Structures are given as C-alpha cells and as structure tokens.
Amino acid sequence: MKLYEIAPVIRSKNAGPYWYTVDVIFDNEDFYNAVKNSKVITRELIAKSYNNIEIEKVSDIIWFDEGRGFKVNIKRPYSSGSPYDYDVLGMNQHAPMRDIDIPLYKLFPGTWG
Amino acid sequence: MSKYNIMSPTSCMGLVGIDEEAYKGSFRYGLDAVAADAGSLDPGPYYLGAGMPHVPAFQMENDCRIMMEGLSIKKTPMVMGSAGGSGGRPHIRWQLDIMDKVAKKMGKKFSVAVIDTTLDKDYLKERLKKESIPGCQHDHSLTEKDVDDATEIVAQIGVEALIKGLETGADIVLAGRANDNACFAAPAVMAGCEKGVALHAGKILECGSASGLPYPGSKIMRTPMIAALEGNSFTVEPATDDWYCTIRSVSGHEFYERTHPQIQAEPGGILDMSKSFKTQVSERAVKITGSEWHDDPESYKVKLEGARLVGYRCLFMATARDPNFIANREWVFNYARNRIAAKFEPMGLTMGKDYHVIFRVYGIDAAMGPYEPMKNDIPHEAGVSMEVVAPTQELAHEIAYFGKYGLVWCNYTGRTTISGNVAYTYSPSILSIEPAYELCVHHLLPIPADQSLFPIKVVEVG
Numbered sequence: 001m002k003l004y005e006i007a008p009v010i011r012s013k014n015a016g017p018y019w020y021t022v023d024v025i026f027d028n029e030d031f032y033n034a035v036k037n038s039k040v041i042t043r044e045l046i047a048k049s050y051n052n053i054e055i056e057k058v059s060d061i062i063w064f065d066e067g068r069g070f071k072v073n074i075k076r077p078y079s080s081g082s083p084y085d086y087d088v089l090g091m092n093q094h095a096p097m098r099d100i101d102i103p104l105y106k107l108f109p110g111t112w113g
Numbered sequence: 114m115s116k117y118n119i120m121s122p123t124s125c126m127g128l129v130g131i132d133e134e135a136y137k138g139s140f141r142y143g144l145d146a147v148a149a150d151a152g153s154l155d156p157g158p159y160y161l162g163a164g165m166p167h168v169p170a171f172q173m174e175n176d177c178r179i180m181m182e183g184l185s186i187k188k189t190p191m192v193m194g195s196a197g198g199s200g201g202r203p204h205i206r207w208q209l210d211i212m213d214k215v216a217k218k219m220g221k222k223f224s225v226a227v228i229d230t231t232l233d234k235d236y237l238k239e240r241l242k243k244e245s246i247p248g249c250q251h252d253h254s255l256t257e258k259d260v261d262d263a264t265e266i267v268a269q270i271g272v273e274a275l276i277k278g279l280e281t282g283a284d285i286v287l288a289g290r291a292n293d294n295a296c297f298a299a300p301a302v303m304a305g306c307e308k309g310v311a312l313h314a315g316k317i318l319e320c321g322s323a324s325g326l327p328y329p330g331s332k333i334m335r336t337p338m339i340a341a342l343e344g345n346s347f348t349v350e351p352a353t354d355d356w357y358c359t360i361r362s363v364s365g366h367e368f369y370e371r372t373h374p375q376i377q378a379e380p381g382g383i384l385d386m387s388k389s390f391k392t393q394v395s396e397r398a399v400k401i402t403g404s405e406w407h408d409d410p411e412s413y414k415v416k417l418e419g420a421r422l423v424g425y426r427c428l429f430m431a432t433a434r435d436p437n438f439i440a441n442r443e444w445v446f447n448y449a450r451n452r453i454a455a456k457f458e459p460m461g462l463t464m465g466k467d468y469h470v471i472f473r474v475y476g477i478d479a480a481m482g483p484y485e486p487m488k489n490d491i492p493h494e495a496g497v498s499m500e501v502v503a504p505t506q507e508l509a510h511e512i513a514y515f516g517k518y519g520l521v522w523c524n525y526t527g528r529t530t531i532s533g534n535v536a537y538t539y540s541p542s543i544l545s546i547e548p549a550y551e552l553c554v555h556h557l558l559p560i561p562a563d564q565s566l567f568p569i570k571v572v573e574v575g
Binding site for chain 2: 009013014015016017018019021023025049050051052053059062064066067068069071073074077079080081082083084085086087088089092093095096
C-alpha cells in the first residue's frame with residue numbers, strides 16, 4: 001500500500017527559509033502505530049525517494065504520538081525565493097512521500113488471510 | 114487570577130479577510146486582548162527587500178476597519194505584528210497610512226504605539242568588529258558585506274519588546290517585524306500569565322482557524338479563535354458555534370511549518386511543549402496543560418532578517434508540444450546558454466556571476482528540481498520558461514531577447530519544423546517582471562535585555 005492510501009494528511013511547507021518540512025498525519029491510530037513500529041520510514045528511504053539526495057540533507061524522522069503523525073525536514077536546494085529556487089513556500093514537496101510503499105499486509109498479517 | 118481571553122481574528126491580516134460577523138460574535142467571550150500578525154518571511158525575500166506589501170491594500174484596509182471598529186465596541190489591548198508583511202519601515206508606513214484612512218472614514222482618532230524593529234547598519238557593523246554574529250539555520254556568520262547589501266535589516270522581536278509597546282497605553286500596538294506567537298502572548302504575559310502557556314497559546318492562535326475544523330454546512334470560511342489562559346493551562350476554541358477543535362486538529366497544527374512539533378526557538382529562549390498534554394474539555398474546546406518556557410542561558414537573542422537585490426528580471430514563457438523537444442530539452446538549454454555566454458562574455462559579462470539565465474520545465478521538474486524522482490517521465494506537453502536576472506532591466510531585456518532565439522531556432526535531434534520550437538504564451542514574448550532578491554541576513558543577534566534597540570513612538574491616526 002502507498003502511504004497516501006492510509007494517511008489523510010501528507011503536506012509540505014517551509015520551516016524557515018532553508019528547510020522544507022514534510023508532515024504525514026494519520027486518522028487511524030493503529031495505522032500510525034503500525035507504520036511507526038515497522039521502522040519502514042527511515043532517513044535513507046526518504047533520501048532515496050527524493051531522487052537519491054545526500055542523506056545529510058534529510059533530518060531524523062520526528063514521531064509525534066499525540067498528533068498521530070511524523071515529520072521529516074529536508075534541506076532546500078536554494079534558500080526560499082532566491083532566483084534559482086523552485087518552490088518559494090515549499091508547499092509542493094510532499095509528492096514523493098505519498099508514494100512510499102507501506103507493507104501493510106506484513107504489519108497486519110491476520111487481516112489479510 | 115481569572116481566565117485571560119485572547120482572540121485571534123485571522124491567520125494574517127489582509128490575506129484571507131476577517132469574517133466581520135464572526136469577529137463581532139467573538140465578543141461574547143469577554144475578550145481581554147485581540148492580536149493579529151500581518152506577515153511572515155514565508156513569501157520569500159522580495160517583499161522585505163523591495164519594501165512591498167504582500168497583500169492587497171483594500172483587504173488590509175477592511176481587516177484594519179473590522180479590528181478598529183471592534184475597539185470602539187470593546188476596548189482591549191490590541192497588537193498588530195509584522196506590519197505590512199515584512200515589518201520594515203516602508204511596511205509600517207504602508208499599514209499606518211491604511212489605518213489613518215480607516216480612522217478618518219470612521220471619524221475617530223486612535224493612538225498607535227509604533228515599534229521600530231529596523232536596525233541601524235552602523236550599529237551592526239560596530240558589533241561585528243567585536244563579535245561574531247552566527248547564522249540562524251545555516252553556518253555563515255554575518256559579514257559587513259551582508260549588512261551593506263541588505264536593503265533593510267529587521268529584528269524579529271519577542272514578548273518583552275511588545276510589552277514595552279503595550280505599556281504606552283496606546284489604543285493599538287503596531288510592531289515592525291515580530292514573532293507571531295509573541296503578538297498573542299505579550300498582553301497575557303503583561304497581565305501576569307505564564308510565559309510558556311501564553312506562547313503556546315500564541316502558537317495555536319497565530320494561524321487563526323487553522324487549528325479548528327468547520328462543522329459540515331458551516332458558512333464561515335475562517336473563524337476567529339479564542340484562547341482562555343488560566344494558571345499552567347489554556348483552553349482553545351473557535352469563536353463561532355459552527356466550528357470546533359479536537360486534540361487532533363490542535364496537535365496537527367503544532368506540526369505545521371516548524372522543524373519540530375514540540376520544541377520551538379523564540380526570541381529570548383525556547384518554548385518547550387514536550388511535557389504538555391491535551392484534554393477535550395467540551396465538544397468544541399481543547400485544554401492544553403504544562404507548556405514551559407526556558408530563558409536562553411547565554412543571552413537574549415533575536416533573529417535578524419535582510420534581503421539583497423540580485424538583479425533585474427525578464428521572463429520568457431512558452432509551451433513545448435513536440436515530444437522530441439521535451440526529450441532533448443537539456444541539449445536545447447545548453448545550446449541556448451552557450452550561445453548567450455559566447456555573445457556577452459566579450460562585453461565583460463560572465464554568466465552565473467554578472468547575470469543569470471535560468472530554465473524551468475513545467476511538467477518535468479519545475480516544483481522539485483534536483484529532488485524530483487520522476488523527471489524521466491516525458492509528458493505530451495510541458496511549460497518552458499527562461500528567466501534572465503541582470504544588473505539593469507535593459508540588459509535583462511537584451512539578454513532575454515537574444516537568448517530566446519537560441520531556444521526557439523536551434524536544431525535539436527528529431528526537429529521536424531522550421532517555424533520555431535515552442536509556442537509563445539504572450540506578445541510581447543519577453544516580460545519585464547519584478548526584480549529578484551535573496552536573503553543575505555538570517556542571523557541571531559544577542560541584544561540588551563531592556564529592548565532599547567527597538568524605539569517606540571506613539572502616533573495618532575484619524
């Protein structure tokens with residue numbers, strides 16, 4: 001399953017002028033816990049999903065149980081709004097996160113027959 | 114003390130527009146303070162650098178009118194932060210002029226405590242002789258050149274400087290660049306509320322209704338939010354009955370546009386929300402308990418912001434509908450770039466240093482650039498733009514016109530036409546657009562704790 005099929009909020013925004021921050025928020029607490037405990041989401045996977053960027057450009061994954069979600073910060077290629085920048089407010093950097101594969105059948109083996 | 118009620122009418126003055134009916138409806142809460150911010154660095158460095166607002170004047174006027182009329186209904190401390198968007202001197206003047214116009218139309222007078230947050234360049238250069246001023250989120254210390262290059266340098270002020278403004282007793286505090294959360298927290302802290310609680314409340318309020326949800330069928334697009342502070346907790350709820358807050362809606366907002374949901378650096382220290390917890394206290398309200406404030410043990414630091422002019426800009430917009438052009442786009446761009454460089458180098462202009470030529474392909478990687486994992490998928494159509502940034506508008510125009518023909522007439526592999534390689538979107542094909550700026554100051558400056566760097570002047574509007 002793709003992340004977008006189980007997480008209703010997948011979004012990005014600037015976190016200051018030098019970083020994008022990507023948020024993934026779940027409705028279902030079981031999905032949140034399953035994804036968190038599976039350890040599928042790693043810095044390495046994010047770097048790979050964003051066209052194999054250097055791992056130093058990706059922060060640790062920050063899990064937030066109360067918000068039932070996680071976030072990861074990605075170093076911008078250029079500072080916000082400078083001439084070569086691609087996305088001034090960082091509002092469309094979430095798409096590769098949508099397509100991350102979550103092996104849900106492995107996380108919930110009993111429910112898949 | 115009893116509850117202290119702060120109201121946030123909007124996420125950003127002049128942006129979406131305050132809902133007037135909902136604003137008036139919020140008075141049933143017995144408001145103690147109203148606050149709003151008008152800005153952010155988020156829309157990029159242009160607005161600060163060029164001294165321009167980032168919202169329409171009529172919309173700012175309408176929001177000012179609703180807030181100023183509100184003061185005539187119930188007088189509360191009122192804070193407006195990050196005046197005119199970026200909080201520089203031209204931005205303050207712009208917003209103050211609008212407030213003057215509103216007051217005149219109302220036939221009333223208001224006193225406004227204007228907090229100047231623009232720093233003197235000579236002062237900063239003196240400081241640089243004695244100390245290093247570190248970067249904020251980057252590792253380049255401030256240089257004298259950065260200071261000279263910036264059109265204006267503003268400091269993002271915190272609760273303490275805003276309280277100085279409130280202490281004047283003026284009807285409205287209009288601050289230059291101010292921390293969003295602090296605009297809401299300042300009147301509460303002045304009234305004796307805990308700083309950590311007040312700033313956490315400010316953090317939830319600063320985006321207006323973003324931490325609430327509309328019930329199905331709600332006619333109000335954005336509603337004001339109310340935070341009621343009491344002891345070590347606060348309760349947040351939307352001002353109108355057709356909106357509600359849940360633990361999820363509030364904590365979801367804590368995620369937003371920050372590198373960490375629970376730890377946030379602020380002017381003078383750290384807002385620590387890691388030990389706080391939320392309780393749903395009614396169908397529409399969430400209570401948050403246990404937010405903490407930690408003073409910076411070294412010194413009171415504020416963030417400086419400044420932008421420099423990179424150059425004047427022209428834009429060529431076109432559409433490619435030929436699959437071979439799209440497939441060979443990198444070859445085309447290199448051809449066009451080399452042709453421009455060969456022409457202008459003998460005139461003493463080096464590409465990438467004296468001027469810039471930037472190509473973008475909409476439909477391939479215009480949003481994500483080097484981070485785009487799907488750039489090898491060829492669409493049937495793609496938008497193509499070429500931007501030129503040069504020392505003068507005239508030169509930008511010359512380079513863009515010359516450069517365009519390299520792109521339009523070059524013989525890429527598989528070309529089947531002689532008329533031109535792309536569809537022009539506009540006549541004229543080369544558009545003069547606003548100049549390009551970039552951030553050159555984003556640093557942390559230790560300041561005297563008495564906030565004397567930010568002079569306050571009480572003026573009358575109306």
